Structure formats: C-alpha cells, structure tokens
Amino acid sequence: MLSRQAGYEELYRTHHERIVRLCRLLLKDRSEAEEAAQEVFLKLLRASKEPLPGAWEAWLTRVAVNMCRDRQRSWWWKGRKEDSMALPDIHLSSNDPTPEETTVRREERERIWHFFRKLSLRQQEVFVLRYVEGWSGEEVAKILGVTAGSVKQHLFRAVHQMRKALGDHV
C-alpha cells in the first residue's frame, strides 16, 4: 500500500504535465500556467492529509480550472496585456512534410489558436475539457459545477466557432 507521500508523488508524476497544459490553455502564458499548476499541487498536498477521495483526476482538474478562473478575475490580471513571441522553427527531417504542406499546416494551426482565443472563457473551458482533456459532457458539467445543458450549449457554440478556423461550418 502506497503511503500518502508516495501517493502524492505518483499523482504529481501522472498529472503534472496535463495540469500545466490545461492551465496554459486557459491562462495563455506558460510561466503563469506553471505557477498555477504548482498551486494546484500545493492544494493537493494539503488535501492529501485528509481522507483521499477516489477521483483525484477530476478533483485536480476542477481545482486547476478554478485556479485559472480566479487568476483571470483578479484585479492585477486585468492590468496585463497579451504579447506574442514567435517560437523558432523546428528543424525538419527528410521524412517530414514538404515545405508547402508545412506552411499549410502552420497556417491551419495559427488559425485554430486564433479562433480558440476568440472563444469566451467558459467556452474555452468546456471545449478544452471535452476535446483536449477528453472528459464526457456529464463529467465536464460536474467539474465546472454547471448543468449538462449549459455545457452542451457552450460546446455547440465553441465547436461552431472552432470549425470556422478550418473553413467548415457546423
């Protein structure tokens, strides 16, 4: 039987990367995301002193989403502005797609990110949890503390918007 400390370390190893990615998607900033994820696992450490609930994965996700939302609602967050910094191109090996294909894919990716950023915060949360994290509609509703109908409504709008990035319409 794993001790509490070992259980915490196991949870950290399993979920840390996922939580950082989730926070980065919602906060738009890698360093902020890492900071938020750190706070999430700090909460986990405090909570792990109490009887362990079964669904840690959902618990961590809920705490992470709430953490991101709290940050975005804070007064100091509103005094920030977005800036962009192009990442260096990754070197392509001979097996990689042709430059034309890469260009098309690159534009497509940029469009997807651009349209994702245009979604409302709630739509981003719902879309990420459903199609990036892979939670079911009911689970997303539980994590966000909203009704299944509300999740469906936000999801439909988000999908409609996101498919515009690919030139499709639902």
Place this chain on the structure above:
Amino acid sequence: MNRCVSDDTLLLLHEGAGTRAHQVHLASCESCRARSERLARDLRLIGQVLREPPLVEEVLVTRPFLGASWVAGAAVSVALLFLVWGRGWMRDLPFSELPSRTTLSAPASSGEVRDEELAVLVVKTVTPALFSATELGGGKLPKHATNLAYLKAALDGGWPSERCEPARSQTCEGDPFVLFFDE
C-alpha cells in the same frame, strides 16, 4: 426519416445524444455519415493542435502598475492645488494690497507685485515710518538745497549749503563739521 440532419443534430449525435430516428438516419445516409466523419476528424485535429504548444508563444506582459500613475496624477494635482492656493495667499498679503491703495499707479491687473509698485510702497510707507520728521523735530533740520542751488554751486566749483554764509563757504568746504559746532 429522409431529411438530412442539421449541423446541431449532427454534433448532438457525435456527443452520443439524439433521438433513435436521427441515429437510424445517420446510419443510412451517406451524406450525413460523411459530414459526421468530417466533424469528428475536425474535432480530433483541433484537439491535437491545442494539445501541442502554440507556434507563437503568448506572453502576458504586465503593464506599468496602474496605481503608480494614479499616485503620480494625484501628486501633480496636489502640487497644482498648492501652487494656485499659494498664489492666492500671496495676493492676500498686506504688502501686495498696498500699491493698489495708492493712486500713483494703476494696480497690476494680474495681481503681481511689480517692482515700481514695491518702490512706491517703500517710499510712501516705510520711509516716513522710519524717518518720521515729527519724531526727530523736523523744524530743526536743515532744509534741502534746491536743484537750482546745486547747479549754481556746481558751476562755482563748490557745494551749496543754506547754513553756510557765502563768505564762510570756504570754511565750510574746509571743515564740514563746523556746521555742527556753529550753533
């Protein structure tokens, strides 16, 4: 059910919902099945892209602390307030009011104390107060020589004095203290 399902229904079916009739139609309709497959492919692609790091790293830049600009603005406002108040206070001082009481010159329209007004103030108020003729017994003081007398004396090569007799002018010039001991 022969009609093709709407886009919303297609998404509903993709989410595992929808009526039995819709599901049957989807299974039988080539077009709707193709649309459904495309929807699933698009969502997979979008999910895949969002799982990867963005091509353009987004960085949130902290603006200069908004409070600092408030503090600076407040400081400037207070300084301006003091400046305006200070000017008003200086205008209310007695010495700045006096020139306007005199009729020798027009009061400065802007309330500023001009040099010539200050000079008039000193001549008219301060000097008589310090060198009051009544206190010193003005009747005993020698009268000032007129300009004409000065001119004449200058032409003659000497200084006029009403207390000196013309015959004694040489004595006066040689020993100016004689005037004090004369009486």
